[in-house]
Amino acid sequence: MGEFDLIARFFKRPPRHAALGIGDDCALLQPAPGTQLAISCDMLVAGRHFFADVSPHKLGHKALAVNLSDLAACGAKPLAFTLALALPEANEPWLAAFAQGLFELADAHDCELIGGDTTAGPLNICITVFGEVPVVQGRSLALLRSGARAGDDLYVSGTLGDARLALDAQQGKLSVPAPVLRAARERLERPTPRVALGLALRGVASAAIDLSDGFMGDLGHILECSRVGASVQVDRLVQCIGCYAEAAPAEHPLGIDLSVEQWRTLALAGGDDYELLFTAPAGQRAAVARAAQTSRTPVHRIGRIDAIAGLRLLDAQGRALEPHDASFDHFA
Template structure:
């Protein structure tokens, strides 16, 4: 199977929202009047971002999901994406489920594949995604990292830490009951991009970011760009790990006991969660709750933004907790 046969068979589809899609030197997109284009790019490298044994259907899902998560953090509506794919060989048994997983998520979000590139080489997947953000009265409605204000509430969507638990099982550092691993593995391999929540938070949230490298590390980007600090309740954060509930019910089944600090480390610095971390003023709590309800996405209040710069961790009694947690950095 040649390169162009590969594209024709697995990735070429009739253009829907795009003016011109796959098959030419460039794709043509027509943004709606009164909107801005939001663009993001992410790369997944075998051995760094995923295991060679990962189900290709799930890998196709994740390759697009991590990009849609960036659009969600910006409050952008998905429009289209491109795919650059390096493959060791053109393998039908791998390409068929990979393309199905990729395009199923694309269809679910009305985000069409409009172009890209293929080449032979070590498995590497690069997606560039395009979204739309409205402009109202000459002001962009995009959610940014730079808008957090002292006194704002700090929220995170969904659950965090489960993906890291699954990774540790894959690494062989611990053993957990099958139901715990299965649920955590789903979070690692098929994250849910919180697009609906991001759209619902436009005009409500003051700042937002998606949690990809770890909650505290990504929070640090908001604090730096907004010029503020934050206090985070570590007890609330620990309870955000869905696997923690399984653990407390089935602790006797574990081959390796997991200490409380380990759970907290996964919640605060685990990474690969692809949830939304965002800020909003206390006066908007009812609106935040409504956004969570309409998007069918749970959100949890985990702290607040402070005028004094820096990050402070506290326990359930408000006592300081040492910050020894380091989020992921490719080159650290």
């Protein structure tokens, strides 16, 4: 099977949104009147971003999900994406499962594949995604990292820490029961892009970012871009860990016997959560609750934005905690 046969068999579809899709040197997109294009790109590399035994179906899902998460953080409606794929070999069952996982998520968000590239080489998946953001009276409704203001509430969506738990368990750093590992690994390998929440937060949130490298580092980007500080109630954040609510009661019924510091590490320095971290004025709490309800996404208020620069970590009694590990950095 040659390169162009591979593309035609597994990835070519009739264009829906694009003026011109796969088949020419370039695809053509026509943004709707009164919108801006939001564009993001993410790469998944074998041995760096996923385990060798990950199912191709889940890998197809995650490859697109991490990009849709960027659109969610910008409040952008998904439109289209390109796929650059390096493959060690043209394995037809692998390609069929990968394409199925990819297109199931793409169809769920009405986001079409419009082009890309294939080559032989170590497994590497690079997706560029395009979305639309309304422009109203000359003002973009995009959510940015730079809009947080002193007095704003600080929120996270969904659950944190499960992906880090799966990674640590796979690497032998933690011991957890098999059912817990399966559930945590599902969160690692099939993240849920919070697109509906991002759309619902337009005009409500003041700043947003998706949690890809870990809470500490990603919050740091908002604080730096907005030139503000923050106070975070760490133990409230710990309660957002997916497995914590069941594991925390006495006797640890799930068999997860972690120290307080280990729970805090999962919440603060995890990664691959792909939840939204966002800020909103205190007066928008009802609107945030409506956005959570309409998007069917739980949100948790876990701190506030301060005028004084820096990040302050507080325990359940409001006492200051020591600085914590930084988030993931490929080149640190």
